[in-house]
Amino acid sequence: MNYKTFCLSLFAAIAISFGVTGCGPYPTEQAVEIKNNETAFLIPLEGDAKSKQAQFMSVEYLESAKVATKRIVIPLRKRSTGRAWFAYEWIPLMRVITVDRSPVTCQWLEKDGIKVESLDSVGFTAGVNCTGMIKEEDAAKFLYYYPGNSLADVMNKNVKGLIQNVLAREFGSRNLSVCQAEKKNIVLGLAKELTSHFAQYGITISSVGIADGMSYDNAEVQKTIDAVFVNETRVKQAEQEREAQKIINEKEFSIAQNERQKAEEFAKAAEAQTKMVELKIREMEAQARLESARRWDGKAPGGVVPANSPFLFQFAAPGAK
DSSP states (O other), X not given: OOHHHHHHHHHHHHHHHHHHHOOOOOOOOEXXXXXXXXXXXXXXXXXXXXXXXXXXXXXXXXXXXXXXXXXXXXXXXXXXXXXXXXXXXXXXXXEEEEEEXXXXXXXXXXXXXXXXXXXXOOXXXXXXXXXXXXXXXXXXXXXXXXXXXXXXXXXIIIIHHXXXXXXXXXXXXXXXXXXXXXXXXXXXXXXXXXXXXXXXXXOEEEEEEEEEEEEESSHHHHHHHHHHXXXXXXXXXXXXXXXXXXXXXXXXXXXXXXXXXXXXXXXHHHHHHHHHHXXXXXXXXXXXXXXXHHHOOSOOOTTXXXXXXXXXXXXXXTTOO
């Protein structure tokens, strides 16, 4: 066997060896689990991307790509990676994008609170808490306007930013005393504006409110407010005590008045009872005289002892023997 023949035989053996033992990767199934609080969208990664690009950049397209299944199996395609027949890989043809719809509550307090200033240039920080959520029917809208962002990210950036603008505008148009008096109305207006604004971006604001009150930049302002509050509290307490004493006095007067009325009524009742007894006695006396008159036969009683007789009731007069 010459050298050329040997080389050809060796090459053939190597080729056969690779042909027998060499193989590409196995197409392992790729599955994505969708949780109950998530909405999934199945987006194709290949195809006529140019004609579909405008479609993809719309809420309608994302809505049509929404899937209701809880487990999605991703289709695969073989892609060559070299000249050998076993040089290839499996790539996904679709991509699953999920939107977490779970409610998110954010509290911005103290150093993270909303810093504003009143019309009379008193700076303070308002603590705010806010809760947002994404409804099932708004998931596509949220994904379109905030791709790649979670609801928590949007709450801490966009929602907090609008809260900052609204409170700065409302508190900045009022003096401090008015800010304190109208804080409730300001928060109600804030909730209405937040709800209306973010509804068009697929976010439902379920609640918003002031938390931990208003913290003033200047500690002396807080001391002054506290002193005023203490004085007002004392005045209100004195008024309440006066009103309470007034109620007690009125109650005692009412009790005394009732007792007097009861005594007067009792006296009247006793007097009436006495008169009733006197009338009864007179009635009985009159009845007795009437009965005596009916029984009299017109003769004087024979056994009547004279009024001056010393033998009245058969007893001797005093000193008689």
